[in-house]
Amino acid sequence: MLDFNVSQSDPVTLIEASGRIDSSNANLLGDALSGVIDEGHTQLVLDLSAVGYMSSAGLREIVSALKKLRRASGDLRIAQPSPRVVEVIEMSGLDSEIQVFASQAEAINSY
Template sequence: MELTNSEHGGVTVIAVKGSIDSLNADQLTRAFARPVAQGQVMLVADFAAVTYTSSAGLRSLLAAVKDCRQHGGDLRIAAPQAQVQRVLSISGFAGIIQIFADREAALDSFRAAA
């Protein structure tokens, strides 16, 4: 799994590439926690290049969204591939975390809320 962070008008985008599983989910959890600890509580998880997520990845997402919301922000998911979207839907995450077709739509959702 590869992670890349970028800033977009006060929103931190964490682009994830590869598979998320029990071997690397802690790395993802830390990647989400770092910006929140620095007061950057509006996050987008860009999943365009995520090919698989296990329940460990879902736990990482849940921890991140809770952390963001406790600090007045939120986590949004952008561009999940069909198989990952299916996992998010079946697990009920589509009702917990807002999911957008692409990164720009996720970023726009924060702008619209401001």
């Protein structure tokens, strides 16, 4: 099961994901992110505290959203990923491209 809760904390849009992100459902993460971006929001925080597992399929959606946002001078920042998710982000080298914060508040206030 993978769920999303989207809320506005102006100027930031917060997307809280919960569940397991793999090839069976990563498209839902892609949809959630594109939905927010298509509404014109460009300052996003993706909270991954309730995601215990993410495969490269999830990473792929994050990279596409990030590319889209950067072109629109926006950004996607990650808040409180679990150790296993951090490992995946670091393995892909994406940690040098995306900002990761230890808490939701820090991520939101970073904008």
